[in-house]
Each structure stands twice: as structure tokens, then as C-alpha cells.
Amino acid sequence: MNRSPRALALLVLPPVVFGIGFLALWEAAVNVFDFQPYFLPAPSSIWQQFLQNTALIWDASKVSGTNALVGLLAGTVLGIALSFVLGRFRVLNELVTPLAIALNAVPIFVLVAVFNNMFSITSEVPRRLMVTLVVDFIVLVNVTRGLREVGAIQLELMRSYAASEVAILRKVRVPNAAPYLFTALKIAAPAAVITAFVSEYFGGSQNGLGSRIVSSIAISKNAAAWAYVLGACLVGLAFYVTAVSLERVATPGGVGRTDRDGA
Amino acid sequence: MFGLALLLVAVLWELYKWVGPEDGGTVFGWAILPRTSDYAMPHVWDMLARYAQPERRGFPTPIVSTVASGAWFSLRLALAGFAMGTLVGLGLAIVMARFKVIERGLLPYLVVSQTVPLIALAPLVVSWGGRLHLGAFEWPRWLSAAVLGAFLAFFPVAVGTLKGLTSAPPAALELMDSFAASWRQTLFKLRFPAAVPYLVPALRLGATASVVGVVVAEISTGLAGGIGRLIIEYAREATADPAKVYTAVFGAAALGLLMAGMVATADLMLMRNRPREVAE
């Protein structure tokens, strides 16, 4: 990074100061107002619980994280495959896109209740299926857009070369769609983690982070619950950072302007 | 078009039911094919017909009214959460636009928080219900649902509003300076109107987030009266009454669509006079 030290300080210092200040205030408030632990434990006790239970948190994270990852991968592959189909058949595109956009507004994770009936009770598949579904739509909408929204000038150029549809696909549409895929991943990665969590609240296997949070509260160990929440946040952050890094690695020339608000 | 799409989904559903294995199946050893018995996957027409039937045998009212009142209950909570989250989000965005220091300090957290599963806090917030007393005020259980909705809605609204408030072109800000306008005047006459195209997508995200928050809270507690609870309840009876859970699921979907519809209406009203060149 070729930023001056002054600019770097200006960028990093305020959030750090705010963060530390916030934690300090929290800790002080808990002590001064004597907050009950079931309401808001002090940061220090949360951290203590985190350190104590690291192994357990890690195990639970693996379960939830794997669900999210499997769903993310499956959903991405499925989404890309479907977007090729949609890109090819305009009629399908007209049908599916409004559906996908409408589904964006709907809490479709409630379908996990339905999925749980379709599989055995100890299976993790319902959750993975749910994540797949959610990710699939995000990837589908964005990549389809990427395949279709190619500049008119580029298309004219390819036609002047008498290029076939397949050639246009390979040489123009797919490269154009690449940044859209990464935008989709940046949205889908956190969404996958969130969906994996939420799915755990519908019953089924009890090994994930979400279930642990609920069970900790049930036995009045709220600080431990917060520690699991912290673990969850770390998992989400890890997914997002991976998605962003992937984007950086795959688009060395800088990212194009595809800021979308999630379809 | 939209109806056709739904029809397509229904057709695919029935198609799979027809060809798929009765007891579920495996693909390359993975048990990922769902069961297709009428218990696991009811026929589409059964699902629709279920609406006309009562919730439990012997009750007079058809289930559609139960589901509708559950959805209505949750809708009001989602609206309350959305309103609270939007208000706080707008307020914070204004403060951040006014004081660059606060923007620099808080914005990174706001952005990061959208990538982190804050929903994990749901059980905690929900556990305050019935136990928390602030003086004479006792925390009602439904408030947790609304607060969770507000919490989730707040982040996208704050970030989007800030983006909009700072989107005024420097030339326009210079113009207001040349008119010796105060910061407040500039806020209301320039920044806010300029922010609207950014506000609308942010509100859309906020509306969805508040629905998610409310429904998750209801599921975590089984909050009586809401659509979340109905889904959980009916899912338990799936072996006896397979089509029932779908009625509630569609109800939840309707809820989400209603909120989205509200934002879309606001969009139409706010952007009435503007040239339609804003990217969607």
C-alpha cells in the first residue's frame, strides 16, 4: 500500500479507538449498573469463557461451518450452471428472474422445517440443502446478469467477426461475468453462514453453534453463549474474508463496477 | 409472468414426485434425494386445498384465517422493528455525515457487521423476554422479536443512508455554500433528496432483515401468535398432516412479500419525478 503514514493513521486509528472505547464502556457499565449476567455479561467474562471453551467452540464451528461451506459450494456450482441455461433461453430468464427477486424478500429459511421432514432426523442435509438454495439464487441472479449485460459495442464487434454464439459466450460473456460472480460470492458467503445458523433453530442435529447457543442459555450460562456468538462471528468473518481474497486473487486488474445490493 | 414461474415450480415439484424414489435416495452415496411419499412431499393441490380446511378437526374456522392472523401478528412486529431500526439508522447516518470522525470510527464496524451472523444473538435477545425489568417496565416477549428485527434492519439502513447523504456532488455543495446555507439547510434541501436513490435499496434490505429477525425470534421462543410458531407447530404434525406446514410457510412468504411491496410503493412515490436512470 502506498499510503502516507498520516493517511494510514487516519484510517485505522478512529475505528480502533472507538472499538476499545466501546469495550471499556461496556465493561464499566456492567460493573457500575450491576447488570445481571442473563442480560449482558461483561466483555471480560465473555473472553474468559471463550478461552475456556475454545475446543468446544471449534467443534461446533466445524459443524456449522461445514454446512455453510458445502451449501456455498453446491449453491455456487448450481447457480452458475443454471445461469448458463437462463442465459441461453430468454423465456426461462424472464420467468425465473422475477421469481428470484421476489424470493429475495421472503424468509425462505423457514423451508428448513419442511426439509427436516424429507430426511432423517440426524441428517445435516436439510441445512445444507437450505444453504444451497439460498446461495444458488444469489449466484444465479448475479451471474445471469453478468452473462447478459455485455456492452453493445462488444457484441457488435463480435458480430463483425462473424463469431458464433458459443465463441461469444467464451470470449465475451464469461469474462464479463467473472466480476459478477465474485460480487455474488461476497454476498453469498455471509448469507451461507447466516442460513446455516438459522436452520439450526428448527431442530434436528444438535451439534452446531446455533444449538450450542440455545443450550447454553437454557442452563443459564449466558457468558458462554456470548462466547459461542463470538465464535459464530469469527466464522462469518472468515468466510467473507476468503471471498474477498478470492476476488483479489482472481481479478488482478482490479475489480469492475458491479456493486449490486444483493440482487 | 410471476404466476407462470410459480406454475413452473409446481410442475417441477410434481414431476419429481412422480419420478423420484419413494423413500429417498442416494447420489454417489450421499443421501440427498428427498423422499417422495405423500407424507414427505404432499401434492401441490393438497397444499392449496388445505387452506380451506380447519386447523384441527372439529374447529369451525378454516386454517387460512389462523395463518392469516399469525402472519398479521408477525407483520406488525416486523413493521415495528423496521420502523425502529430505520429511525436509529437514519439518525446515526446523519451524525456520521456531520462528524467525519464518527464516520471513520463507526463505519468499518457497520460494514463488517453485515458480513457477520448477528442472527446468532437471537436466542440471547429473546431470553430477555419475561426476565428483564427496567424499573417498572417489564420486557414483554414480543419486544424481543421486534428489537431483533430492528437490530438487523439498522445496519443496512445506516450504511445505505450514509452513502446517500454523502453522494451530493461537490458542485452542489459549493452552490449551497455560495448561498450561505447552514449545515441543517443543506441537509434537508440537498443531502436528503440526493440520498433517496440510495435510501430505497437500503430500505429494501432493512425490510427483509426485519422480517428475518422477527421470524427467527419467534422460532427461537415459539412466541405465541406469530407465524414462526405456527411453522414449528405444524412441522411437528407433519407425519399426520403433511400439507399443514406448507400453509404456514406460504404465509411467511406472503409476509415477506408484503414488506417488500411496501418499500416498492415508497420507492414509486419518492422517485416519482426523477429520471429513471438510476441503476437497479
Added chain:
Amino acid sequence: MTAAVEIHDVSKVFNAGRPNAVHALVDMDLTIEPGEFVSLIGPSGCGKSTALRLIANLLEPTSGQVLVNGKPARKARLDQDYGMAFQQAGLFDWRNVAKNVELPLELKGWDKVKRRTRALEMLDLVKLGDFADHFPWQLSGGMQQRVAIGRALAAHPPLLLMDEPFGALDEMTREHMQAELLRICGETSTTVVFVTHSIPEAVYLSTRVVVISPRPGRITDVIEVDLGPRRGLETREAVAFFKKITEVREALRGIDTSDLAAIETADGAPSNLPAGVEDR
């Protein structure tokens, strides 16, 4: 009679004291009498826009004094003693034409009826009376600029500051607008300070042309233009007109332009990109 604008010994340095300091203007002295039309002309980056912004009190001088209407520039801005027009018309998309003109009057707290009357008056003056209820995006570039001029003069200020207002227009529209501007300023007896880098434009419009050289910005020449009342084509094709243009051109040629290729706009110095234009 108090001078409309007095610039005494003014210098402006950006990023003073740091390695990337830019001396935008040095030792500038200029007095403009009421009723004059003075053009500031020079190559890109010579500081003419900076000078205009110093008069407008959108920038403060590093040393020296700027008086407008006998008062310090800051007081003149707060008292709204001038109106300003930029290269981009800068109309607000969400307001109709009349409401755009009303903007400075709203900020001054005028009541609704007075505002409306004055706005319509101004629109008649710029010959856009029929477009009061239209929206900016429905108007051509030239028409939008006319609205911007109407807005700048809405409060009847004695001074009009213009920063390359016709720069984004095509040649024919530009010539038409020049004639319109002279008519309007004649009818309202407004003093005008006009920044441009078109020589024919400067000569056609002005009573005096001030030539500024860059790095550091300083006045190298002041040329009186004595062509009498302008009469469109008659004036533009007169020999005296061409002679004046040549005089100005030679004054500009006298400027050493060898290091112009390396000119960048330093942090804080107004860019010569039209305001609001981003690299896309």
C-alpha cells in the same frame, strides 16, 4: 461609488508548508467597478477559477484582502451580495424548474408567494416562462444553464460570478447564450466576473479581459475591450472584433506554456474537470 470587487495583494497557496505546496495565485491586484463585465482568461490550471472562488468566499486567501461591495468577502457571501453559476448547471433533479430558481430565496426565508412571483419573473427574464413546472432532465443543456442563471440572479444580487458556464454547450448554443447573458445583465445592471478559456467568448462579452498566467498564477495583462454595444453577427464579423481577439491571443501566447504538460491539480485546488464529473 464603491467598487464591486477589490482584490488587494492576494496570494493563495494550497497545502502551505508541505512538500506538495501549490502557489495558485501570487500578488494579485484587481479592482472591478460596478457595471463592468470582466473576463478572467488563461490556460488550464492558471488560477482563474481559484480567483473566482476567492471572490465568492468559497476559499480564503493565504494573504491579502478580498472586498466585495465594500465588505469583506465573507460578509458579502453571508449577505448574499452575489450569485454564482458553474459549468454544470447543477439544478436539483427532484425540484421542478421554478422551485430550482426559488432555492436561494427559500434559504433567505422569503415567503411562498413572494418566492413564486420572483421565480416566475426570473424565468421570464431568461425566456423560459413556459417551463416553470418542467423538470431539469426534460430541458436541454442550454436551457438548464439559463435556469441556473435565473437562479443566480433570483435575489437580485449586484454581482454575478460565472465559472465557464457555457463550457459544456455546443458552439451555436454557446453564441446564443452569450447574447442572452449580455441582454439579461444589461436589463438587471449586474456586474459580472466571468471565467473562460475561450478567447472569442471573452472578447465578445467583456469590457475588460484579464489575462492570467499559471505557476504561479498572476495577472500578466489587462486588455480594455471597446467594441460598443454588441450586435450578434455584426459584431462577430467586424474587423475590430478580430483585432481584439488577436490582441488577447498574443497576450496569452506571451505566457510560457512549456511546463504546462506537467500541470496536475494539487489536493484542494479546484480541478478543471467540470464539477460533478467523475472518472467512470
